[in-house]
Structure formats: structure tokens, C-alpha cells
Amino acid sequence: MLEGDSVVAKRSVVLVCFEGVQGLDLVGPWEVFVEAGADQYALRVATVGGGPFLSSSGLRLSADDLSRVREPIDTLLVAGGQGIDTAVANPAFVGPIKRLAATARRVGSICTGAFALAAAGLLNGRRATTHWGWCERLAREYPLVAVDPDPIFVKDGNVYTSAGVTAGMDLALALVEEDLGRKAAMWAARRLVLFVRRPGGQAQFSAALELQAADREPLRDLQAWIVANPAADLSVDNLAARVHMSPRNFARAFARQVGTTPARYVERVRVEAARRRLEESPDTLELVAAQCGFGSGNSMRRSFLRIVKVPPADYRARFRSAGS
Structure with a gap:
């Protein structure tokens, strides 16, 4: 937190993951929230069954049991990655997401995590995006979702979806700006040597x-x-x-x-x-x-x-x- 900023109650942020998650989908947003202020956010990672699991690149991660995460939470974010198909086919994965989203202040996805939100019915009638390579499939499998393949992230009401991998950090910076102001978001971006918040409408693919x-x-x-x-x-x-x-x-x-x-x-x-x-x-x-x-x-x-x-x-x- 920047010196002189007032102290606020910690906002609970739950990042939902799975075996085969894209590591940067998880670690990138996590680091943004930490740099914005460890005293501002209470962060936790959750997956089905909890315990250690592997990212798609072999990185060993640890998480709480998703079924034991209870309301209230402020922000629910679902990461993406190669294991999304297996995860979405598991009711023990989709069910808690739907339950937690019902009371969370805001819900979001990084990359192919959009498929989890769509499977839970959270994107029906909403505009959304995902990694450019998966947009066509998302639109085909979930015709009630207005898929926009262009932006790096989309906000529709209290539901946020982002494009692939590093776009999750752009989304996290936008959420930090909403919570703590532009000054805090710029501070986090500078600490992480990031572009100072690419706006959501910027094209994700040249x-x-x-x-x-x-x-x-x-x-x-x-x-x-x-x-x-x-x-x-x-x-x-x-x-x-x-x-x-x-x-x-x-x-x-x-x-x-x-x-x-x-x-x-x-x-x-x-x-x-x-x-x-x-x-x-x-x-x-x-x-x-x-x-x-x-x-x-x-x-x-x-x-x-x-x-x-x-x-x-x-x-x-x-x-x-x-x-x-």
C-alpha cells in the first residue's frame, strides 16, 4: 500500500484452479493483488479436493479444498489452462463456482476459465471474451454468450472475462483500480514492470x-x-x-x-x-x-x-x- 493511504478491510479474493492450469493465469493476478497491498486483499487458491496439483508446465502448486470455501467472498476468479475440459466436466468444480458466484461482489475468469463461468450459466446473455484461440469454440458451445474475440478483457455488469495468460494481469490491475484507485494500480504496475494498465478494449491479437x-x-x-x-x-x-x-x-x-x-x-x-x-x-x-x-x-x-x-x-x- 502506498504511504498515506487509508487502511480498509481486506477484500477476500478466491482464485479457482485445477490440474493442468496455466501457471501465469494464477500467479500473474496473484502478484498484482499482492503488489497493490497485502494488507488490502486476503488471497487464497482453491481446487477440487485441495492439496497439491500441477500446472500445465509442471509447476507444483498448493490449494484449499474448493468445496470448503464459504461465503462471503468479495472476488471470485477462475483461471484457465489445458485442463479446463476435465475441470468443467466435474460437477464438484462447476457447482461451487456457481454457489460462490451467487453472493460474490464480482466474478471473473482468466483465459479459458471463461468456459467454467459459461458452464455455470454465469455468462448467459452477457458479453464475454477468452483467449483468441478459443473464442470460436466458446461461441459454438455456449450460444447464449455474446463472445467478443477482440478485447483483452470485458466487463459486463459484475462479471469480468479476460483474454489469454498475461491479460489476466491487465484484468487484475483494472480490479485494483476499481478498489483502490488509479494511483494504487499504477504503483502495482510499476513494481511489476508492466504497461500501466492496458484498457480492456485494446485488441488482444494483432x-x-x-x-x-x-x-x-x-x-x-x-x-x-x-x-x-x-x-x-x-x-x-x-x-x-x-x-x-x-x-x-x-x-x-x-x-x-x-x-x-x-x-x-x-x-x-x-x-x-x-x-x-x-x-x-x-x-x-x-x-x-x-x-x-x-x-x-x-x-x-x-x-x-x-x-x-x-x-x-x-x-x-x-x-x-x-x-x-
Whole structure:
């Protein structure tokens, strides 16, 4: 706790885990709460049957018996990991989560822990997220959940869900800020050498990273140069000249190795750059468009509609709302 801050009653935080949990899903949020103030939070880990259990990487952990955790608790968080399917199939795992969630002030999940909340019916009719690689499955298996694959965490009422692994630390920082204020969250982030709270609406997965890297140089180096210089002249003729190829041969080689045309790749890189600026800066849409290589705000808008499915203004508004 920061010097001069008032002392408050400890908030009970229970982190629910299982055999095969992703270790960072548990340890990451735990460390955030500890750094925010050991005198502010009473932390405990719980699993079915209690006792020692292993994370997916072989880390040996210890926990209380989940069935013996009793109300009242302030915050219930369910971690994720490779063992989530086995855990969710066990009524002794899902039942206590549902029971504890009924009286907890707030409930949340990290990564695939969202499947546990969904199995307990806690996400029905709510917007939620999980690790980008599991979003499609979550939506398919739980059609009553409005799955949003984009943000690093989502708040819907008193239910919070986060994306994969390190996003759990972002969620924990947001919870600390709610409880103790921005000053305490920034203190914890600095102590842990973290980015000072990424807002929840920030994209969890870079669109540019979805595209495969070229098999060999010089196209692989050219891809990196494009990402670093979205406002440059990225026409096929200019890109071909940079790698000493004819425009025709360059376009064919690029499409073969990267899996898309140079124009489509450039468009996605520019949209990604614009998304970051819309998330992080107050610049006007026209200025963002110019900074990211779009010929005009209208050009950026068309690309956003094609790739992000919403116009830039709506994206910025949604981002700020999700991160508030």
C-alpha cells in the first residue's frame, strides 16, 4: 500500500484452479493483488479436493479444498489452462463456482476459465471474451454468450472475462483500480514492470500477426519494414524496387509466400497501425489516417469496415467504453 493511504478491510479474493492450469493465469493476478497491498486483499487458491496439483508446465502448486470455501467472498476468479475440459466436466468444480458466484461482489475468469463461468450459466446473455484461440469454440458451445474475440478483457455488469495468460494481469490491475484507485494500480504496475494498465478494449491479437511470414529473405525483411513504415509509399512498384524485383515477379512471389497480395497485406498493416493510434491518442480521424498511410479519412473508413467490421469512429468509441 502506498504511504498515506487509508487502511480498509481486506477484500477476500478466491482464485479457482485445477490440474493442468496455466501457471501465469494464477500467479500473474496473484502478484498484482499482492503488489497493490497485502494488507488490502486476503488471497487464497482453491481446487477440487485441495492439496497439491500441477500446472500445465509442471509447476507444483498448493490449494484449499474448493468445496470448503464459504461465503462471503468479495472476488471470485477462475483461471484457465489445458485442463479446463476435465475441470468443467466435474460437477464438484462447476457447482461451487456457481454457489460462490451467487453472493460474490464480482466474478471473473482468466483465459479459458471463461468456459467454467459459461458452464455455470454465469455468462448467459452477457458479453464475454477468452483467449483468441478459443473464442470460436466458446461461441459454438455456449450460444447464449455474446463472445467478443477482440478485447483483452470485458466487463459486463459484475462479471469480468479476460483474454489469454498475461491479460489476466491487465484484468487484475483494472480490479485494483476499481478498489483502490488509479494511483494504487499504477504503483502495482510499476513494481511489476508492466504497461500501466492496458484498457480492456485494446485488441488482444494483432491482425498483422495473423498473416504468415514469408519463407525467405528479402520478402520477410520487407514485411517488417512495411509494419514499421505504414505511412510510406507502399505501392507495388515501390515495394518491388526495394527488393530488386520486377513488379510482376514481386507480386507473384509475395502472394505465394505470404498468402495474400501486397495490397491486402499493406491494408491490414495500416488498419492495425490506425487501431493502435485510435486506442492510444486523441488525434482526429483525418490525422490518424494520414499518419497510417491512408489517402483520406474515407479511405481509412472503407478499410475499417472491410477488416474490423466497424467504422473508425465507432471503434474508438467502443474501445473507450470497454476500457472505462
